[in-house]
Structures are given as structure tokens and as C-alpha cells.
Amino acid sequence: MPSGVINHYKDFLPVNEKTPIITLDEGDTPLIPAPYLSRFIGIDVFLKYEGLNPTGSFKDRGMTLAVSKAVEDGYKAVICASTGNTSASAAAYAVRAKIKSVVVIPEGAIALGKLAQALIHNAQVIAIKGNFDAALNIVKEITKKYPLALVNSLNPYRIEGQKTAAFEICDALGRAPTYQAIPVGNAGNITAYWKGYKEYKAKGKIKDLPRMLGFQAEGAAPIVKGYPVKDPKTIATAIRIGNPASWKGAEQARDESRGLIESVSDEQILAAYKLLAEKEGVFVEPASAASVAGVINLSKRGYFKRKAQSAPKGKLTGQAKRKAQIVCILTGHGLKDPDRAIQSIEKPKVVKANVEAVLKEIKFS
Ligand code: AN7
Numbered sequence: 476m477p478s479g480v481i482n483h484y485k486d487f488l489p490v491n492e493k494t495p496i497i498t499l500d501e502g503d504t505p506l507i508p509a510p511y512l513s514r515f516i517g518i519d520v521f522l523k524y525e526g527l528n529p530t531g532s533f534k535d536r537g538m539t540l541a542v543s544k545a546v547e548d549g550y551k552a553v554i555c556a557s558t559g560n561t562s563a564s565a566a567a568y569a570v571r572a573k574i575k576s577v578v579v580i581p582e583g584a585i586a587l588g589k590l591a592q593a594l595i596h597n598a599q600v601i602a603i604k605g606n607f608d609a610a611l612n613i614v615k616e617i618t619k620k621y622p623l624a625l626v627n628s629l630n631p632y633r634i635e636g637q638k639t640a641a642f643e644i645c646d647a648l649g650r651a652p653t654y655q656a657i658p659v660g661n662a663g664n665i666t667a668y669w670k671g672y673k674e675y676k677a678k679g680k681i682k683d684l685p686r687m688l689g690f691q692a693e694g695a696a697p698i699v700k701g702y703p704v705k706d707p708k709t710i711a712t713a714i715r716i717g718n719p720a721s722w723k724g725a726e727q728a729r730d731e732s733r734g735l736i737e738s739v740s741d742e743q744i745l746a747a748y749k750l751l752a753e754k755e756g757v758f759v760e761p762a763s764a765a766s767v768a769g770v771i772n773l774s775k776r777g778y779f780k781r782k783a784q785s786a787p788k789g790k791l792t793g794q795a796k797r798k799a800q801i802v803c804i805l806t807g808h809g810l811k812d813p814d815r816a817i818q819s820i821e822k823p824k825v826v827k828a829n830v831e832a833v834l835k836e837i838k839f840s
Pocket of ligand 1: 532556557558559560561562628658659660661662663664665713714760762763806807
């Protein structure tokens, strides 16, 4: 059976018979109900768990298309700058395509799991003494002159592939959600989702569009501030980006959908990170928890209640009044950043190797 997002959504993607489909069976990720958050917020909340893609993040949706098109166009190597997940994905898909991958990363600012992935897939990993924004400028310069395919989200095929997540959400719900919450770093993903929703509406697959709710980390919030941040800082290393490539796309998604882009503090990100793990049983990397942190902030301010009261009823096909829904995009798996998980919890207690000692800890004796 054909698999992966290109095969699944061919009609919506810029591929033809000559495009070799380089796939790891990405996409088709679960939309998991979040009972704890739903009760807390008073609206049905769903989690789009993109951490279950083959390399553990949403990047695979765009990478399958970017690498397929690079091969179609005759490239023998791909290159990207990355805060980690793009490099892991590029490295894996390059293996699949039997081409070379080069990844340029900010030294010491990549979560351990992501670095391990790029290395084990034999990417040429080059760490620079600079941040992601500097790395992106370098690979942009290089690809202007040398035959390496740029597979950052400046590559339009990345956005095309990533928009398939919006299709999946609509296919699963039978409509677009009322709200979609998403972390924003380089801003490719929010741009991609909005494109996807608009295309599904144009094709008559959905009637309404969601409000797009984007969240940046407080210390790396250029779009919220309205100007680039020179030295972005956040524990959510994936979104430690000061000058997003798709800045305009993010603003367009926000404005056209009458949504918002706000910032969340590292403390709020970590609280949401722990809440997802402890209350919903879903383990994500810190950047992914930004979407949930943002939704919790909005809920505390009464944002969803006010909107519910002022929202037009809309045309109802059934008898039931339409219930609002929030979909939070969980962009990457928790195992990407094991250091953060271990720092966030108490270390396990070490006892003697006998039944009594263990029972004593369980407090059965
Ligand atoms: C888990 O890997 O930019 O706003 O180089 O890894 O589309 O950039 C990663 C971004 C959110 C932000 N969540 O998405 C990279 C990189 C996770 C991420 C984002 C990233 P964009």
C-alpha cells in the first residue's frame, strides 16, 4: 500500500510521475483527546502528536517532499541550518535518497537526541560559534553558489509537505478545529498549516477556517516584539530563533485567521511540559509544550469564553450546536531532549538490592 504524505495527498502537492518518492512513511500521526486539559479549559482539546513521525518531529512531512524534489532536480547533497530537528530529518531522508547531507548547527545549543540522530545517519555535522540565525545565513550564502539543495523551510517544498498536517486534522475531525495552537520558531510550520487549511476550504473539504494561535518563547519572540532578537534565549532550544525566515507567513496566518501570536515564559513552557507528561501521558520536547502553555494562558484570561459568546452560530447541518475545539500541535517527541526531562524531575532513589528495601520505598511496610 502506498504510504507517506506524498502518496496520501498527491493531488495537493507539486509532484509528477517523474518525482521519485523518498519516504519513511511519515504523517498519519494521532489526534489524541486531552481529557485533563479539556476539563481545565472547558473546551474539547486535542493533541496532534507530531513526535510520532519517523524521526520524531513534524519536519519529516516537509523533508519527504524537499528531498524528493532535490533528487528529481539532480542534487547529490542537501544542506540545512538547524536547531536540531531539521538536521535529524534531513540526515535520515538523505540516507533514504542515497545522497549526502550537511547540517550546520549552533554549537552546544542542540538537544542531545537530535545531535545523535544527525550523527548516526552520517550527516556531516558542522557546529558554528554562533546561533541558528547565523547558521541559516551561512547556508543561504553557500546554496546561492554551490550545488547543495537548501532544505530549510525557505525551500517552498518544505512548506508544501508540512501543510498535510492540516489536512489530516480536518480529515480526522470532519471539519477544521475552532482554534489551532502551535509553537513558532522559524515560522515555517504556522505558515504551512494556514496554507493547508485555506487549500482545503478552497476545495470544499471544510467550511470554516480555524483561528491560528502561535506561541514564541519570551526570550525569542521577534514576531511578538516586532523586531529581530539578536541573542535569543530559551530553554526550548528548538525555537531559539531571533529572525524567523517565514516571519511574513506567520503574520499573515495570524491576521487572516483573526488569531494571535503571543509569547510564553520558560516557566510556563516547563509547567505545560510536565502537565502533558503527568496528566495526559504524552511526552513532548519543551518547544512543543509552548502551544499548550499558550492555550493555558489564554484560558486563564477568559479568551475562549469571550470568543464563544461572540461567535456567530454558523450554519448547522445537524441538530447539535457546534462545539468549539482546540487542536494543540505537539511538534516533537520528548525523547529528543532527555537532559531536560531528567533535570525536571527528582533523581530515582537508590536502595539495597532486596525486597524489603524496595517495599519500604513503596511504603507497603
Ligand atoms: C519541536 O529544526 O527550526 O516555526 O532547525 O523543532 O516551523 O520553525 C525547528 C523548529 C517547533 C518551530 N517545534 O517550527 C530546526 C527548527 C519543534 C521544532 C519548531 C521547531 P517553525
